[in-house]
Amino acid sequence: MGMMTVQTYLYLDGIPADAPGRVDQPSFSFDPQGIWRFSFDDGWYAVEAAALELHRMFARVIFKGLPYNELLASTPAFIATLGHNSEAAGAKSDLEDLLGLADRIPELHRFLYLYDCQRLVSAIQECTKEIIQIQGEFYRTLNLESFFHPPMKHEDGTRYSTSPVVTKLFAFLSFLFIRMHSLLDYTVKVALEAEKLPTNFNNYPKMSSLNAQYGDRKRLGLNKESGTLFEDCEFLVTVETLRNHIIHNGLLDDMPKGYEEIKDGVATEKYLLMPDITDGRFDRCRNRNLFYGREDKLNLRLPFLVTEFLGKQEATLRLISEDLRHRHGL
Template sequence: MLYFNLNGVIGEKTNDQSFYKNVIGEYCSPLTDYTYQFERSLINLEHLIQKNVYGTMEAYWDVSRVLYPLQEIGLSSESKFSVNDFESLVNAKLPESTFKYLYLNEIGYLISNVQSVVNSILQVLGSFFEEFNDQLLAVLPVDGYRVVSSPRITALISKLNSVIISLGSLLDYAAKLVYEVENLRVSFSSYQKLECYKHDIKHGKRKLLRLNELSGSLFESESSSLTFLKEMRNKIIHDGFLDVNPQVYELRENGELKERFILLPDLNSSGKFEKHGSRSNFYSHETKLNIEIINLVKEIFERFGKTVEELLKLVK
């Protein structure tokens, strides 16, 4: 089996986090185990919320069999209803069970978005490493160290940027989900937006969460990894890239590729970029982003898993 390794050299597995493709073309690595764990936990969470709102799962399924056509209106391209159609529907005098069902649809949609973000992170990361391992990524191989920049490398590094932005989205989705679970609705006399959207909950408003500062969760203010993620996300959003020139370094010996890497600007102990004046791209630590991104994803996933565990306890 061919592995897409973190050092950019395709072939035998060189790291316990290397990626490979399965028989249906999905990118896999040990990180993939988290997706199965999250899927089970989030399904359990959704079922517990449904039971909490309807009293029993049987009651929920009885209503669901009748109201199933409503679940995708305004949430999915599978529904062709207009906003005016939906407004007319929810402004009509509807039974409480229908408003409950619409509410649970929207929580389910929030949970589904979380699962999609997690899957997207892993698949884009796998795609990045497959191309990062391409022997023809840098043409005209030259022995020794060299730096390579090209339109293809710019597009390649954009994949890493996408992963970092999606990790930031996971923080925001987690904050929304926690707030909603902590404030589950008890009155269903009318249609209302989710509480997390009423209060525009994002990770930056984590102080509104009862789980704020929970050890090992996504809401610890002293976590250098969470600070690091936010620093990178903000730099990408405002500056476009982490480096002024998207580029890859590689080492060859006798024409054979030995290593590729992307340098990450220096960080201080709190996870923030080292800065002086207008300058924030210092590289004295020679930190490799292609390695650090795996460590960061792993920690964020572990913290997300801890967060979901606590949500399950809250709903039970």
């Protein structure tokens, strides 16, 4: 018989356990699919369900009044992937040649445009998976990797480390906030296409959202809708603030550090600090905007930030689907 693998539980304070002994505290456990899953509902499955519904709704609207399933059966499969996916090995010239066959492939332009819209929805699904995966890797690293190498007994008290492991933790955080903002951009693109669907498919339509970004949400009829990614709220301002700072201005700490509370030579807590933020923006004085007076331990809040974001993501996708349904009388 093979050895039984002991499940490890990752806790937000960076101290793992072999059993979920702290019943009242959220944790991560390893899913056989290869991902660390949060003990609370993080909203990922709900986003997936909402995205699948939006895939179907785009097809229903774009092919309204047409026998979609019959047409699909006679349409070459590579139309969905050419120019979008590495499984289609074709070049730009192949798509140009394909467009010359529009009179031989029924509703070719509709199918091309549908797959363009569905690619945007798929990007939301894939980006959401990245966020969930990297969040799990953040907590795996926080819990299971030593801040200091080689591991050794330290004096009691608070100590900080700068090390490759700490660098990795901050890289994970940067990726998470950047990808959250990517989802803001992608969702605006999807909503713009849904609101401005073409009616003439005599030619291959150009997408309305090609250069759209999150700031273009003001062009949406759904802009400012409560509970969505388009509402005006402190939470989304914070996501923008973090992403813009990381992209344009630098790190979340001038010298990224991981902190440990040591008792009897053993770490009893690990944490990373978030700069002080008020109304979604960094507290600023003259040229300085990274203050840590509140000792905000980001690792204790991160899963709830992700969960709140994904809740708004799901609500937004469902609202786009419902708006499509209403606009087109389905």
